[in-house]
Amino acid sequence: MNLAVDVVSDVICPWCYIGKRRLEKAIAALDGQHAVQVHWHPFQLNPTMPKAGISRKEYRTRKFGSWERSMELDAQVIAAGESDGIHFAFDKSETTPNTVDAHRLIWLADQNDCQDAVVEALFRAYFSEGQDIGNRQTLIDVAAEAGLDRQAADTMLNSDDGMEAISNGSELSQRHGVTGVPFFIIGQKITLSGAQQAETFLEAFRRVMNSSP
Helix, strand or coil: CEEEEEEEECCCCHHHHHHHHHHHHHHHHCCCCCEEEEEEEECCCCCCCCCCCEEHHHHHHHHHCCHHHHHHHHHHHHHHHHHCCCCCCHHHCCEECCCHHHHHHHHHHHHCCCHHHHHHHHHHHHHCCCCCCCCHHHHHHHHHHCCCCHHHHHHHHCCCCCHHHHHHHHHHHHHHCCCCCCEEEECCCEEEECCCCHHHHHHHHHHHHHHCC
């Protein structure tokens, strides 16, 4: 059977990147016995973020009370990421970006059958390479390297296309009571909040498949 997994996430959420890895591990454990279709949906952790973003140090200090506390939390994420094969390089990130354009790009990638590759590339660009994924030229370069047509990305970003996906994502989050990401909807039947371990995803897969006629 085909199994649909809907992922509500934001590209500046490190736990969303970790959750992606763990989901992939669970899918790999199925050993091709079932086709899993993953769809990514937008969630804005900072819906009022200025278009140009703000200094990451300023943002994190304001959010967590001090830069020292922010670095403590970063260290926890770095350790978790290493166990899942992700290299977080927070020291390279100078800006916390507005993510609307990144989400629009992910929507476009879905129309062109390369959504997962673009999501992966955006995570890597931001978390491992320290790129500003709020910058449109950076977004186009990252998406093109992931297989999305460069001209299509440029044309879309210079239009209002993809804004409906932002609205639809908000409606999806409201419908499921999503207050934090990552959030996973398995087969339209089971929801999981947070970067669950691969075993938890596998158990959810089995429950959905066993409940299907």
